[in-house]
Amino acid sequence: MSQETPVEQLTEAEAREELARLADLLAVANRAYHAEDAPQISDAEYDALKRRNAGIEARFPSLKRSDSPSDMVGAPVAEGFGKITHAVRMLSLDNLFEGEEVTEFDARIRRYLGLGADDPLTYTAEPKIDGLSLSLRYENGELVHAATRGDGAVGENVTENARTIDDIPVTLDGAPEVLEVRGEVYMSHADFEALNTRQAERGGKTFANPRNAAAGSLRQLDPSITRDRPLRFFAYAWGALSEPLSETQMGAIKRLDSLGFQTNPLTVTCDGPAELLAHYHAIEEQRATLGYDIDGVVYKVDDLGLQRRLGFRSTTPRWATAHKFPAELAWTWLEAIDIQVGRTGALSPVARLQPVTVGGVVVSNATLHNEDYIDGRDSKGEVIRDGKDIRVGDWVQVYRAGDVIPKIADVDLSKRPEAAQPFAFPTTCPECGSEAIREEGDAVRRCSGGLICPAQAIEKLKHFVSRGAFDIEGLGAKQVEQFYRDGWIKEPADIFTLRDHYGSGLQQLKNREGWGEKSASNLFDAIDERRRIPLAKLIFALGIRHVGESASGLLARHYGSWAAFEAAMGAAEPLEGEAWDDLLSIDGVGEVMARSVVTAFAQEAERASIDRLAAMLDVEEAARPEADSPVAGKTVVFTGTLEKMTRSEAKARAESLGAKVSGSVSAKTDLLVAGPGAGSKAKKAAELGIETIDEDAWLALIGDA
Numbered sequence: 022m023s024q025e026t027p028v029e030q031l032t033e034a035e036a037r038e039e040l041a042r043l044a045d046l047l048a049v050a051n052r053a054y055h056a057e058d059a060p061q062i063s064d065a066e067y068d069a070l071k072r073r074n075a076g077i078e079a080r081f082p083s084l085k086r087s088d089s090p091s092d093m094v095g096a097p098v099a100e101g102f103g104k105i106t107h108a109v110r111m112l113s114l115d116n117l118f119e120g121e122e123v124t125e126f127d128a129r130i131r132r133y134l135g136l137g138a139d140d141p142l143t144y145t146a147e148p149k150i151d152g153l154s155l156s157l158r159y160e161n162g163e164l165v166h167a168a169t170r171g172d173g174a175v176g177e178n179v180t181e182n183a184r185t186i187d188d189i190p191v192t193l194d195g196a197p198e199v200l201e202v203r204g205e206v207y208m209s210h211a212d213f214e215a216l217n218t219r220q221a222e223r224g225g226k227t228f229a230n231p232r233n234a235a236a237g238s239l240r241q242l243d244p245s246i247t248r249d250r251p252l253r254f255f256a257y258a259w260g261a262l263s264e265p266l267s268e269t270q271m272g273a274i275k276r277l278d279s280l281g282f283q284t285n286p287l288t289v290t291c292d293g294p295a296e297l298l299a300h301y302h303a304i305e306e307q308r309a310t311l312g313y314d315i316d317g318v319v320y321k322v323d324d325l326g327l328q329r330r331l332g333f334r335s336t337t338p339r340w341a342t343a344h345k346f347p348a349e350l351a352w353t354w355l356e357a358i359d360i361q362v363g364r365t366g367a368l369s370p371v372a373r374l375q376p377v378t379v380g381g382v383v384v385s386n387a388t389l390h391n392e393d394y395i396d397g398r399d400s401k402g403e404v405i406r407d408g409k410d411i412r413v414g415d416w417v418q419v420y421r422a423g424d425v426i427p428k429i430a431d432v433d434l435s436k437r438p439e440a441a442q443p444f445a446f447p448t449t450c451p452e453c454g455s456e457a458i459r460e461e462g463d464a465v466r467r468c469s470g471g472l473i474c475p476a477q478a479i480e481k482l483k484h485f486v487s488r489g490a491f492d493i494e495g496l497g498a499k500q501v502e503q504f505y506r507d508g509w510i511k512e513p514a515d516i517f518t519l520r521d522h523y524g525s526g527l528q529q530l531k532n533r534e535g536w537g538e539k540s541a542s543n544l545f546d547a548i549d550e551r552r553r554i555p556l557a558k559l560i561f562a563l564g565i566r567h568v569g570e571s572a573s574g575l576l577a578r579h580y581g582s583w584a585a586f587e588a589a590m591g592a593a594e595p596l597e598g599e600a601w602d603d604l605l606s607i608d609g610v611g612e613v614m615a616r617s618v619v620t621a622f623a624q625e626a627e628r629a630s631i632d633r634l635a636a637m638l639d640v641e642e643a644a645r646p647e648a649d650s651p652v653a654g655k656t657v658v659f660t661g662t663l664e665k666m667t668r669s670e671a672k673a674r675a676e677s678l679g680a681k682v683s684g685s686v687s688a689k690t691d692l693l694v695a696g697p698g699a700g701s702k703a704k705k706a707a708e709l710g711i712e713t714i715d716e717d718a719w720l721a722l723i724g725d726a
């Protein structure tokens with residue numbers, strides 16, 4: 022079929038094919054334009070494709086795709102993931118924990134189906150993989166999209182990322198015309214350890230456990246990052262199908278296997294609860310040596326006809342359940358409590374334990390969070406562990422619940438040594454001796470030493486060179502720490518004088534471990550490359566408490582230049598007046614964050630260090646919001662249900678056009694965008710005579726229609 026076939030003459034089958042082709046073409050064009058800044062077709066060609074797509078959808082509304090290009094607002098790849106509505110909802114599983122409950126599960130199903138206790142009933146049993154679920158849609162054997170579970174009804178479009186995963190076939194031979202394969206994306210223990218080591222060396226983010234690593238890796242906006250992360254996939258279920266895969270669950274799994282998917286080798290059929298339980302124990306025994314995380318065993322009725330009859334409750338199938346493993350627990354001695362000092366000066370207590378195996382992993386440290394936690398209270402002041410405090414010398418119960426970082430669940434007071442004393446949380450910093458202060462409302466005690474505290478200085482430097490901040494190739498956490506201990510780098514500015522001070526002495530680097538002339542010279546070049554830096558990255562790199570990546574972006578866009586930002590922070594110092602009000606007027610900047618930035622700039626030593634750094638840099642101005650847009654300078658409020666974009670998407674788009682988005686209607690409001698279900702805000706706007714438009718009119722106004 023050629024593009025010339027007029028829309029009116031397309032048959033339904035041709036239309037379906039053409040919509041798929043247009044979705045692909047437009048997705049490629051969008052990516053090229055928005056994400057790669059390299060348009061491949063002219064605007065006119067792009068518009069013609071979009072019009073044709075809309076024309077076909079108007080003629081065949083039922084064929085409109087869940088990833089229809091008409092639903093795409095702006096630049097999905099650059100702004101976040103697009104949304105995909107699942108053709109069949111992605112559900113979760115009911116849990117059971119005790120052996121007897123397996124018999125009850127079986128009895129419930131028999132009752133529902135009207136089967137006697139002796140009638141045969143077969144189940145499957147398989148490991149419950151601890152990853153994140155993914156739905157893969159194949160049409161005519163081609164992978165057309167991949168979506169995360171999201172809220173079960175609508176997930177995120179992660180197609181490009183899924184394509185980079187080796188276990189996910191991009192084409193299938195002999196598959197049903199429509200096939201949605203569902204399964205779990207996960208990361209093996211070995212790959213997880215290697216990834217974290219690599220990340221730590223580069224000064225990048227490390228992950229708490231393989232599941233978080235898998236989720237973080239799949240949900241990367243840049244598929245080339247996902248490609249570098251060793252993700253895997255087990256298929257265990259399906260969504261929409263144009264024809265059945267088999268008559269049984271086991272048959273369907275075998276079919277998926279023969280289509281080229283990885284299916285779990287520990288999947289078996291069982292006749293009745295006793296066999297299910299036996300397989301549960303068999304899997305539990307192998308758990309520590311599987312090489313990937315599982316958190317239970319899933320039982321499913323094997324006969325798909327019976328599955329259909331059993332159907333679903335609101336969010337879970339009646340024909341399946343998860344038999345969860347108990348939390349992994351072990352008892353051991355608490356030998357010491359050490360205090361670590363972080364970048365923002367937080368004093369974090371760490372339990373040093375007599376090494377003990379918890380679920381196949383040797384544990385010798387556990388987090389103790391903060392002083393209240395040690396005392397027996399959580400962050401809200403509520404009693405935990407029946408109020409028992411934790412003391413050095415205690416016999417403590419350690420658990421790992423999904424997280425790799427173990428925690429202390431309980432203390433056995435009967436074994437507490439008589440001499441054990443309540444833990445005296447330090448009130449001075451163990452690293453620099455400065456006073457450690459706990460502010461009201463903060464569960465954490467912090468060192469007040471700022472940059473004179475070596476622990477804070479090192480953590481700040483590590484943050485400074487991390488991804489998202491300066492991200493200097495060859496200068497990761499390990500290297501800055503080494504340079505700090507050598508006295509070569511005390512603060513960020515020193516990074517940029519490294520060549521001058523030690524440069525003729527490439528020699529000096531040459532002889533040390535891991536460094537040669539080439540790598541030293543590469544490092545100096547990499548540092549020079551970063552002298553020119555976007556304003557937002559510089560603000561983020563300063564490592565000011567409460568100022569993360571997105572807040573840095575807000576500040577950068579608001580102030581535009583380093584000079585303006587720095588001047589404004591100085592002017593806002595009394596925490597009142599025009600500059601202070603202006604800072605607080607930024608949507609997304611609250612008082613806590615504002616106070617934190619202004620205070621950082623007001624501290625003499627910190628300010629001097631920032632100034633020394635800024636003098637080394639050429640700071641790129643942040644793109645100011647488009648000043649000539651029809652909504653620039655206007656205060657806009659969104660209310661009701663938005664159907665073509667999420668609320669946060671709408672807000673980001675409006676802000677990028679120079680509008681200020683507010684959460685409530687007042688006399689200052691210029692425009693109310695009201696979707697269905699708009700209530701009191703619409704009423705108030707009407708009373709105040711504020712212009713009110715619907716979502717389509719908004720899109721037309723800003724040229725996104």
Ligand code: IVH
Binds near residue numbers: 150
């Ligand atoms: S079957 C209709 N099988 O566990 C139910 N789920 O807690 C389809 N999971 O959302 C799910 N391993 O992400 C199934 N072997 C397995 C699984 C499994 C892990 C996940 C899945 C599900 C969650 C429910």
